Amino acid sequence: MxxxxxxxxxxxxxxxxxxxxxxxxxxxxxxxxxxxxxxxxxxxxxxxxxxxxxxxxxxxxxxxxxxxxxxxxxxxxxxxxxxxxxxxxxxxxxxxxxxxxxxxxxxxxxxxxxWVEGDLLNRPPTIEETISFAKLVAALHKQSKNWDIIDKSNVRVYDADNLISSYTQLSQNLNALITEEAKICLEQTIQKISCEINNQKITRNTWGMIHSDLHESNYVFYKDEPRPIDFSNCGLGFYLFDIAEIFMHLSHENQKVFISTYSTIHQLQDNYVNVIEAFFLWSIIRTFSFHSINPEEHENTASTLNWVIDTYCKKYLEDENFLLY
Missing domain, CATH: 3.30.200.20 (Phosphorylase Kinase; domain 1)
Incomplete structure (x- = not known):
C-alpha cells in the first residue's frame, strides 16, 4: 500500500x-x-x-x-x-x-x-516472573483507575461493538472453512459474551485505560523487573479484559499464580472467573480476526478456531468453567 x-x-x-x-x-x-x-x-x-x-x-x-x-x-x-x-x-x-x-x-x-531496556523471555515465565508480571499489571490498572483522560471521545474502546466487529471480520474471512455446526456454536458464544459485556458495571475499579495487548512480545525483563512495551493498542476497556488477553499466553498454573498475586493489589469483582472466561474467548476471537486478514493464515486459523470451539466454547455455553478451576 x-x-x-x-x-x-x-x-x-x-x-x-x-x-x-x-x-x-x-x-x-x-x-x-x-x-x-x-x-x-x-x-x-x-x-x-x-x-x-x-x-x-x-x-x-x-x-x-x-x-x-x-x-x-x-x-x-x-x-x-x-x-x-x-x-x-x-x-x-x-x-x-x-x-x-x-x-x-x-x-x-x-x-x-x-527505549526500554530489557529482553524478551522467549519462553514461558517462571512462577517468580509471573508474580512480578502480575504486580506490574496491577500497578498499571491502579494508576489507570486514578487517572482521568481528558477527552474520551476519540479513544479506542473495547466493548461489545469491538467483539461484534472482530466476529464479523472473522466469519466473513473464514466462512468457507468452518462447519455449519461450528458456526452455530460460535454465534451462540458471541451472543452470550456480548450479553456478559453489556451486563458489566463500568466503575473506576473495573474500567479504564488498558494496554490490551500484553502478550509475550510486549513486555521485557530487565534485572528481574518486567517492563511493558508497545502501547499501540491501548484504549478504554475492562481491566479483566486486559487479564484475559494475558491468560491466552500463560499456562494454567501461571494463570492461578497471576490472579492470586494481582488480587492482593487490585480488588476483583465477585464473579471474576466467569467474566474472565467470557473475555478470554473474546480475546481469542479478536486475535483470530486479526490473523484472518492474511489469506495465507486462513487454513491454520480455521483449524485452530475449530479446536477452540470444541475445547472452550461448548463448555462456556454449558456454564462449565475451563479457567482457574
Missing amino acids: HENIDSMMIVKHALERYLIQSKDIQYLGESENLNYRIKAIMNEKENDFLLKIRYSSANQNLVEIIESELKWLEALESDLTYNVPGPVRNKEGEHITTITIDNSDEKIYVSLYK
Whole structure:
C-alpha cells in the first residue's frame, strides 16, 4: 500500500524535528506500524529511542488515538516506578510529528519514544516472573483507575461493538472453512459474551485505560523487573479484559499464580472467573480476526478456531468453567 514511499527518508526528515542528533537508524520491522531503533545524542548523552511511523489511511481518528496513547504513557512515566516507553516531544512541544507526502493526500504520523531496556523471555515465565508480571499489571490498572483522560471521545474502546466487529471480520474471512455446526456454536458464544459485556458495571475499579495487548512480545525483563512495551493498542476497556488477553499466553498454573498475586493489589469483582472466561474467548476471537486478514493464515486459523470451539466454547455455553478451576 505504501511501497512507493521512502520510509528511511521519512525517518530522517522526522528526526530533524526533534532535539536529538541521530547516530544510527535500525529498522525493526512492521506490524501495524513501521518501527525503528534510533541511537542518538540528547542532552550530551547517547540514548536509544523507538520511532514509529503510522499512516493516516489506517484510521480516520488515528491522530486522537495516538495522542491518547502518548498522554497515558506520559502519565505512567510520571506515576509509576516501572520503566515504560515514555514519549519524546518534538521541537514544537508536540507528541506527534506530521509529515505530508508530495502529490498525495496521505499523511504520515511519527512518534518518538524512550527505549526500554530489557529482553524478551522467549519462553514461558517462571512462577517468580509471573508474580512480578502480575504486580506490574496491577500497578498499571491502579494508576489507570486514578487517572482521568481528558477527552474520551476519540479513544479506542473495547466493548461489545469491538467483539461484534472482530466476529464479523472473522466469519466473513473464514466462512468457507468452518462447519455449519461450528458456526452455530460460535454465534451462540458471541451472543452470550456480548450479553456478559453489556451486563458489566463500568466503575473506576473495573474500567479504564488498558494496554490490551500484553502478550509475550510486549513486555521485557530487565534485572528481574518486567517492563511493558508497545502501547499501540491501548484504549478504554475492562481491566479483566486486559487479564484475559494475558491468560491466552500463560499456562494454567501461571494463570492461578497471576490472579492470586494481582488480587492482593487490585480488588476483583465477585464473579471474576466467569467474566474472565467470557473475555478470554473474546480475546481469542479478536486475535483470530486479526490473523484472518492474511489469506495465507486462513487454513491454520480455521483449524485452530475449530479446536477452540470444541475445547472452550461448548463448555462456556454449558456454564462449565475451563479457567482457574
